[in-house]
Amino acid sequence: MTNSNNSIAFHQVTKKFGDQVVLDQLDFCVRKGEKVTIIGPSGSGKSTVLRILMTLENINAGTVYVDNEPLWHEYQAEQLVPASEAHLRQMRKKMGMVFQQFNLFPHMSVLRNITEAPMHVLGLSKQEAKERALAYLELVGLMDHKDKFPSQLSGGQQQRVAIARALAMRPKILLFDEPTSALDPELVGEVLQVIEQLSNQQDLTLLLVTHEMQFAKDISDRVCFFDRGKMVEEAPPQELFAAPKQARTRDFLANFMQNQSLS
Numbered sequence: 285m286t287n288s289n290n291s292i293a294f295h296q297v298t299k300k301f302g303d304q305v306v307l308d309q310l311d312f313c314v315r316k317g318e319k320v321t322i323i324g325p326s327g328s329g330k331s332t333v334l335r336i337l338m339t340l341e342n343i344n345a346g347t348v349y350v351d352n353e354p355l356w357h358e359y360q361a362e363q364l365v366p367a368s369e370a371h372l373r374q375m376r377k378k379m380g381m382v383f384q385q386f387n388l389f390p391h392m393s394v395l396r397n398i399t400e401a402p403m404h405v406l407g408l409s410k411q412e413a414k415e416r417a418l419a420y421l422e423l424v425g426l427m428d429h430k431d432k433f434p435s436q437l438s439g440g441q442q443q444r445v446a447i448a449r450a451l452a453m454r455p456k457i458l459l460f461d462e463p464t465s466a467l468d469p470e471l472v473g474e475v476l477q478v479i480e481q482l483s484n485q486q487d488l489t490l491l492l493v494t495h496e497m498q499f500a501k502d503i504s505d506r507v508c509f510f511d512r513g514k515m516v517e518e519a520p521p522q523e524l525f526a527a528p529k530q531a532r533t534r535d536f537l538a539n540f541m542q543n544q545s546l547s
């Protein structure tokens with residue numbers, strides 16, 4: 285299963301909540317530098333994939349590899365054993381995540397929201413963390429807002445801060461969980477624009493869960509359709525959207541188009 289081209293690999297991963305099987309012996313890979321979107325109906329396990337990667341959820345069976353190292357396990361005497369907290373801490377540094385609900389610290393300025401983790405997790409000095417934060421604020425177009433508090437920003441601006449905060453940890457892999465779902469429609473574009481800019485960074489691996497089909501088309505190298513805890517179909521966007529091979533993918537896309545035209 286380890287393949288030096290892979291950034292992320294799920295090998296026969298099962299995840300249950302009680303009796304409910306949410307991921308069902310899932311096999312799924314993302315190559316280094318690849319930009320992949322996961323689409324699929326509500327409850328199909330899309331966010332669970334991201335939460336497992338961020339070590340927010342454990343798995344019941346199978347193995348997850350990040351950068352060719354097992355995430356939820358580690359090797360001891362060439363045997364895979366459950367991961368220690370130290371191993372999980374080390375692995376978490378490879379990834380950053382942007383959540384639907386921004387999750388900024390409300391009592392901290394925009395700048396401090398971004399400098400906290402580089403200082404306390406990576407051990408950067410205050411000055412180094414500040415320089416890094418300012419560079420990413422520039423990238424997301426929010427330099428003028430560095431001293432404001434999250435409540436003084438629009439949802440779109442808050443999400444751009446959240447992206448800068450994730451980038452400031454210099455992750456190899458960036459995960460997005462429906463980053464525009466909590467935004468008013470007029471604020472969606474500015475966030476998508478920043479993500480689109482990131483999608484041009486060759487060595488950054490992007491994995492996005494989204495209901496924005498046009499966006500998935502525009503930025504992805506590959507789109508994966510999930511249903512009932514399995515990956516039903518995967519293809520470059522122009523193929524998957526124009527000529528889905530599986531009936532379940534066709535039904536999902538047809539339903540989606542119908543809802544769009546009704547709304």
Ligand SMILES: Nc1ncnc2c1ncn2[C@@H]1O[C@H](COP(=O)(O)OP(=O)(O)OP(=O)(O)O)[C@@H](O)[C@H]1O
Pocket residue numbers: 301306324325326327328329330331332333
């Ligand atoms: N902490 C939890 N405890 C119990 N059940 C959970 C938990 N987290 C997720 N689930 C259930 O697991 C299933 C998959 O959830 P998940 O959030 O991965 O779906 P999704 O495909 O991202 O859906 P959506 O598009 O609605 O966000 C759902 O039925 C959900 O109710």
